Amino acid sequence: MSNADAPRSTGGDTFRQDLFKGKVLFCTGGRSGICYQIVQTMMSLGVDAAIVGRDAKGLAESAQALEKATGQRCIPASADVRDPKQLEQAVKQTIDKFGRIDFVICGAAGNFLAPISSLSPNAFKTVIDIDLLGTYNTIKATIPHIRDAKGSYVHISATLHYRGLPYQAHVSAAKAGVDALSNVLAVEEGPRGVRSNVIAPGPIGGTEGMSRLTPKGWKPENDIPLGRMGATSDIANAAVFLFSPAASFMTGTVTVVDGGEHHIRQMSLPYPQSLLDPESVKSLIKGKL
Numbered sequence: 001m002s003n004a005d006a007p008r009s010t011g012g013d014t015f016r017q018d019l020f021k022g023k024v025l026f027c028t029g030g031r032s033g034i035c036y037q038i039v040q041t042m043m044s045l046g047v048d049a050a051i052v053g054r055d056a057k058g059l060a061e062s063a064q065a066l067e068k069a070t071g072q073r074c075i076p077a078s079a080d081v082r083d084p085k086q087l088e089q090a091v092k093q094t095i096d097k098f099g100r101i102d103f104v105i106c107g108a109a110g111n112f113l114a115p116i117s118s119l120s121p122n123a124f125k126t127v128i129d130i131d132l133l134g135t136y137n138t139i140k141a142t143i144p145h146i147r148d149a150k151g152s153y154v155h156i157s158a159t160l161h162y163r164g165l166p167y168q169a170h171v172s173a174a175k176a177g178v179d180a181l182s183n184v185l186a187v188e189e190g191p192r193g194v195r196s197n198v199i200a201p202g203p204i205g206g207t208e209g210m211s212r213l214t215p216k217g218w219k220p221e222n223d224i225p226l227g228r229m230g231a232t233s234d235i236a237n238a239a240v241f242l243f244s245p246a247a248s249f250m251t252g253t254v255t256v257v258d259g260g261e262h263h264i265r266q267m268s269l270p271y272p273q274s275l276l277d278p279e280s281v282k283s284l285i286k287g288k289l
Contacts, residue, residue: 015240021046024098026091028052028081028138029107031062033207034156037232038105038239043070045240050077050094050101052087053108073098081108081134087141101145103243106135106178107156113167115275124170131174135181143189150193154239155182157200157254159262166275175200179254186252195251197242202258205229225260 025042029035030051039049043066051066051074053059059076066074075097077090094101110130114123135155146153157179161172178198185196203224238257241247256262274281 014237015045015244017045019045019240019244020103023047023102024094024100025049025103025105026052026077026094026101026138026142027105027107028079028134029109029156030105031055031058034201034204034232034235035105035107036062036066038107038236039074040066040069041233041236041240042103042243043072043074046072047103048073048098050075050090050097052077052079052081052090054078054080081137082129084137084140087137091141091145095145100149101142102149102151104138104142104146104151104153105156105239106138106153108134108138109156109171111168111171114170115167115278116169118278119170124173127170128174128177131171132177132181135178139181139185143194146194147189147192152194152243153182153185153196154242155179155196155198156235157182157198159200159202159256159258159265162262163265165265166269166271182254183252190251195247197247197250197252198254199235199238199242200254200256200258201230201235202256202261203229204232204235207232223261223264223266224258225264228259230257230259 020042023046025039025047027035027039027049030039030049031053036051039051043049049066049072051059051063056076056078059078063074063076066072075093077093079086079090081087091101108130110127112123139153145151155178158171158175160168161176161179165172182196182198185194189196234257238255242250242255269281
């Protein structure tokens with residue numbers, strides 16, 4: 001059996017079914033992708049949830065699908081994480097419905113490929129505002145309730161900033177800031193019983209990011225020690241663990257879930273050709289330069 005065919009847990013067959021019974025999850029970026037899978041997995045283990053994003057119609061559809069799949073309650077809380085007032089309203093909506101918030105996932109994010117030379121100030125600021133400022137705003141809006149619950153934060157980061165990665169200055173700066181913010185939050189709020197940890201996903205199949213950013217012809221078996229791309233369930237399982245009592249003495253950590261990819265990361269685009277002559281690699285890139 002190859003690594004690509006190795007059995008993977010979907011959470012429900014590993015963790016106790018009522019693990020999060022009576023608890024409430026507040027998740028930004030929960031409409032789709034990695035965060036949707038985390039919410040679904042945690043709901044299957046008993047949590048009720050609020051998912052937050054800008055697409056009100058999409059949120060409502062996702063919340064309905066999550067309820068149908070798990071039998072738990074999920075509300076759509078429309079908000080732009082860049083707007084503190086909208087986040088405060090989303091938190092109020094959650095408290096009005098469920099009466100508490102125990103867990104927070106800061107997962108709203110944006111990314112695209114661009115070298116610094118063609119990265120506009122507005123484009124750089126947009127990613128910082130969504131990823132980093134959005135995380136800060138989410139913390140500010142939820143911290144009174146997480147203190148009351150002696151709850152926990154999980155921030156969805158990345159491994160891109162562990163080295164200098166071309167075309168990723170904006171998201172590297174944002175995610176480095178998220179990691180630092182989580183560390184400070186862990187130290188400041190630890191005495192109140194609040195934990196804060198980071199999950200850094202590697203290449204995760206079936207996500208918008210991988211679809212937009214992966215060069216054509218890229219083969220995971222050449223670049224990932226475990227020989228496959230990750231699944232959204234791999235990230236969800238890590239989140240379940242970090243929110244569970246099993247991780248009660250873990251805070252201020254970064255959990256990398258990437259199959260070992262960042263240890264041997266290769267340039268997926270030819271270097272330095274892709275920087276000196278961007279036009280020559282356009283055919284290899286699915287997104288825009």
